[in-house]
Amino acid sequence: MELLREACKKLCKCGKDDGALSDDSDIPEDTDTSSEEEVKEVQGSKAAQQAYECIKPLPCMQALASDKAIALIQAGELVDYDADTQIFEEGDPALHVYIIVRGSVSIRVMMPELGNDPIPVQSLYDGQVFGDAKIAAWKDANAPPPKRKGGARTQEDTCMLRIPAPAYRHALGLDTKTNGPNQTGGNTEGNDEEEGALLPEVRRKVQALLKSPLFQGAAASTLVLLATNLQEVSLRHDDVFMEIDQALQACFLISQGYVRVSVPAVDLEANLGPAYDDASRILGSGRLPHHGPALGVTSWKKKKREKKSGSDLLSRFNLSKGEVPVFQLGMRPLLMPTDSVSSSATPRPSRLITRLPGNPRRGSAWHQSLRRTQMVPYLGGTPSDIELCFLHAGQAFGLQTLLDKQDCSYVSSCEVRVQSSEAKILVLTPASLLYLNESLAQSLKDKVGSMDDPVMSPERQEAEQMADELIDGSEIIRCGTGVAEETPLPCVAVCGVGTLEEESVGAAVHQEFQVFKGDGPEAPVWFDLLGVVQRSWEDLDQAMARCRTMVVCPPLGLSDRRKVKAMRDGLKILLDSCPSALNRIVILSQIGAQAGGGGFNVGSFFGVDFKSGSYGSLEDEVTVYARKRPPSQPLSVLVVRAGDQDVRPGVVQVSLNEESGKTSPETVAAAMFNAVLYGVNANFTVLDRRQGRRMAWGEVLLPCVGPEVWRKEVPDARKAALFVQQWASTFIDGSFRFGMKTPMEQRPTPSGCELRFRPVGTPSAKTMEELDEGGLEFLAELAPDGTQRLRCRRVAYSAKAVIKANSERALLQQFQRDWAEAMGESTWTIF
DSSP, rough: HHHHHHHHHHHHHHHHHHHSSSOOGSSSSOOTTHHHHHHHHHHHHHHHHHHHHHHHHHHTEEESSSSHHHHHHHHOOEEEETTTTTEEEETOOOOOOEEEESSSSSEEEEOOGGGGSSSEEEETTTOOOOOOHHTTOOOOTTSOBBSSSEEEEEESSSSEEEEEEEHHHHHHHHOOOOOOOOOOOOOOOHHHHHHSOOOHHHHHHHHHHHHHHGGHHHHHHGGHHHHHHHHEEEEEEOOOOETTBBBBBSSEEEESEEEEEEEEHHHHHHHOOHHHHHHHTTTTTTSTHHHOOTTTTTTHHOOOOOOGGGGGGGGGGGGTOOOOOOOOOOOOOEEEOOOOOOOOOOOOOEEEEEOOOOOOOOOOOOHHHOOOOOHOOOOOSOOOEEEEEOOTTTOOEGGGGGTOOOOSBBBOOSEEEOOSSSEEEEEOOOOGGGSSSHHHHHHHHHHHHHOOOOSHHHHHHHHHHHHHHHHHHTTOOBOOOOOOOOOOOEEEEEEESSOSSSSHHHHHHHHHHHHOOSSSOOOOOEEEETTTSSSSSSHHHHHHOOEEEEOOOSSSSSHHHHHHHHHHHHHHHHTTTTTTTTEEEEEEEEEETTTTOOSSHHHHHHOOTTTTSSHHHHHHHHHHHHSSSSSSSOOOOEEEOEEEEEEEOEEEEESSSSSOOOEOHEEEEEEEEHHHHHHSOOOOEEESSSSSSOOOHHHHHHTTTTTTTEEOOSSSSHHHHHHHHHHHHHSBTTTBBBSSSSOOOEEEEETTTEEEEOOOTTTOOOOOGEEEEEEEEEEEEEEEEEEEEEEEEEEEOOOOOOOOOHHHHHHHHHHHHHHHHHHTTOOOOOO
């Protein structure tokens, strides 16, 4: 470090800043140049060479030719930063490139959904470069400099080489003086000279990139930065680089050698055309709902099932003697039901087994028709695989990964094996495009979109395209929005304490309904819980006659038990005046109101009611009244619990369980109004938090509609909806109910499937819409934040129906096991 510092000081003395950015052609010839200036120039060159020898072992310097590395040193300056020093902030103009000589730097990005502080995303150490991607893409010198997408802060005492943006571009030959703004075409001699100045490894990578159709027409100088930062994988002969059904993580471009792309022989020789059912199976569902049978696929369901041992099940790798396998298009494992297993000491296996493509149920009409017409011809020794093509230097596969920030939408349909003595493959990711200028990066994406991926078989591409057209055209699947839907608002009776001119939660809730409904016959009606005792029965009956929902908003935090008891008496009078058409009551309570419920009550034993002056007594008054209603006049009760009063609102958090915290009056009023608006039917707690992601009420209250019992993020919501529909139509049938005693019925929905319980003894004339003993609904959704997920919520529970938690758990556990088995995932957490 001391030698490096001395060399940099010598460079400063020699005036290296005066000519670092100018071309030789721009310097006027001066015949009277003094010998002193010549000496300074020689000393500056020696100092730069000495500095280069000090930092030559750094990885970034090893990737550059010596003249370019020395040019960078001459253009930069050595700076020292103390620990925990901010180098630049997110949004600052990109004016410099930094090379870490010694120390470490943390790159941080602002993520508002995770809080107000920047989040560390990467740590950089000795020899690494940062701040260069934006500068490399900055082409127009007249345009303002690009903005930083993240901030940088030192983690320890750090020494860095700071290089101005114009000098960095000039030293690496990224200027566009000769090639123009598009960097295409250009001067061939300049390109050759540029390539000659590169290190052999970088030059070879650049040449491989130039051979690729992806970079056709690009200048070599525009690919230097990309080639320098690309990861390269070295392989030997007969190494398998990619297997069938392997997920694609990046785009792979061959820089040296060649590889062989092949598929199993039975897959290619079957040559089955993509049918309607094949397209749905490729999307992971097995069979599209509401469509006629193809190839006799439904006939096996109606046949009587015979018990078979596990060894008798047909498998692609366990064939009987003389049996020839057949191929059915579709790369995901198909799901087939197995026979019920008799009770024994051994664990009960899953009713779903994964089957590899080409294995229909043995003995079915589907199987027999395939064996008669699509039998693989005997070739006297069938090869294990069939060659599709060879990929040489410059060719690439896994192209779609350059377009998708998430996982690629398809897996490899072929095997990629090295055939040359050695091969080297470059790894390109979406982040690699940052090392290209914007025009070249956009041109690359356009080319990728129009090219076929060599590792994706043509049959699969055709089937996927046909599946997308079929689904989009028929609108079988329409994923949910991930936001609760608004319900029609009837006339609402708002009950509080005092008048509407006083500031209270009840008055705020009444104002919300007044603004939403306006003046008219369905305008909200206000009732004072402490003043109703002075009104006549006829007046109360007439005022309540047109109300269909009651919202009870007592003031929270009262320590006067007598006042709470008086509110309970007023509530009892209002309940006696409720019309039979009133079908819903939403009541506000505080956290812990029912904490003392249950167990032995000493007060009731001696005739003393200790609960009469508490908020729990208000809840009990409403729930007891609802239970007394006849079945023909059902009444649902929703309890909204809030925490201690908070002065200012924060980020709203809703939980189905009671949690401690504080809630502002504004949040409480909004929660009561939106609970009625969105049809919430599960008790919840609303709190104000100081951190978190702000969401609309429709998204906040979504788990409380049903309520929701389970959710999981999925790669593709449409595929998940198709899978659920096929799973339900195949297995929620007859005696195959996964051990549940309660029969069920199912029907597909646009975004998934709905299943309802039909208890034994239910009249057969009762349609599925009339079943009100509960059920589950699977919903595939595209959330507002862009995530795709699959949710399960309760449906069709009447006001007096008993929650069938055990049956729900058994069904959901079976679904999760079957999904995990089909998708190759681990077991999911239940509830």
